[in-house]
Amino acid sequence: MRSSYSRIGSYGFCPKKYEYRYVSQIPAPTKPELAFGVSIHESLEHNFLQKIETRKDLPIGEVAVFFRRTLDERLEAVPDEFLRGPSDPHYLRALGEHFLDRFLKERAPGLQPATRGVECSFRLPLPNDHELTGQFDLLDTDWVLHDFKTSNKPYDPRRADRTQLVIYSWACERMFGRPPKELCFDVFVKGDGADGAAGLQDPVVFPAPTAADMGRIAAQLATLLDRLVLAESRRDFPRSFEPSRCHWCEYQTLCQKEWDQEGQPRPQKVSLGSL
Numbered sequence: 001m002r003s004s005y006s007r008i009g010s011y012g013f014c015p016k017k018y019e020y021r022y023v024s025q026i027p028a029p030t031k032p033e034l035a036f037g038v039s040i041h042e043s044l045e046h047n048f049l050q051k052i053e054t055r056k057d058l059p060i061g062e063v064a065v066f067f068r069r070t071l072d073e074r075l076e077a078v079p080d081e082f083l084r085g086p087s088d089p090h091y092l093r094a095l096g097e098h099f100l101d102r103f104l105k106e107r108a109p110g111l112q113p114a115t116r117g118v119e120c121s122f123r124l125p126l127p128n129d130h131e132l133t134g135q136f137d138l139l140d141t142d143w144v145l146h147d148f149k150t151s152n153k154p155y156d157p158r159r160a161d162r163t164q165l166v167i168y169s170w171a172c173e174r175m176f177g178r179p180p181k182e183l184c185f186d187v188f189v190k191g192d193g194a195d196g197a198a199g200l201q202d203p204v205v206f207p208a209p210t211a212a213d214m215g216r217i218a219a220q221l222a223t224l225l226d227r228l229v230l231a232e233s234r235r236d237f238p239r240s241f242e243p244s245r246c247h248w249c250e251y252q253t254l255c256q257k258e259w260d261q262e263g264q265p266r267p268q269k270v271s272l273g274s275l
């Protein structure tokens, strides 16, 4: 089976959502959070791709124009009822420009992208004929691998997803012949109104995983994919949550309608490990 890590995680989050997205492939309405995060990513990619040749960052105003255009295009696909409060387009534009302004002044001048080191897509072979696909954001010439994140709250390194770190490190080794020196999360904190202001978090840095970590994680991922194949063959896709409360899920309307038609069956927690 070929899968991304986010696809595997999606089943553990809610099997019904996994079914809608990956099995039935039902298109979901775009959420403003996604449009915002993708626009920040694409703006940074736009800067770093040209920097491979020029070795210079673009003027801040040029990146801001690119960001605004990208965000506006992506927000066109977002239903109007989602574009309120902290998702108001004017607020998102101002917030994104503030993030990019700070990043380009404070971080970008110290980062030189490696050749082929921007938005790197990878495929990793796993045992049992599985394959893991993915992408990392930036490898710099100091062998630091960067992942850009937008988040409501500051990132807590104690809760870091070790598997994701191992996957990035392994991908770097396969693509560039050696693992990164370290991994760095650059986190753009949107602020959730209760947990502090919006801003650019200090870099969150992790040491590169060991070769033994990589072997262990590869075996675990292959086992998870075996289980996912089994779940799909059994069409084992219960709801993990009560649809009437899943305000953040893009499939909420469809899920709730089907849940009502089915007589509101009890939600059931199913993790990959318990299959």
Ligand code: SF4
Binding pocket: 014, 016, 017, 239, 240, 241, 242, 243, 246, 249, 250, 251, 252, 255, 256
């Ligand atoms: S609305 Fe809730 S239960 Fe339904 S698919 Fe989404 S997350 Fe799962």
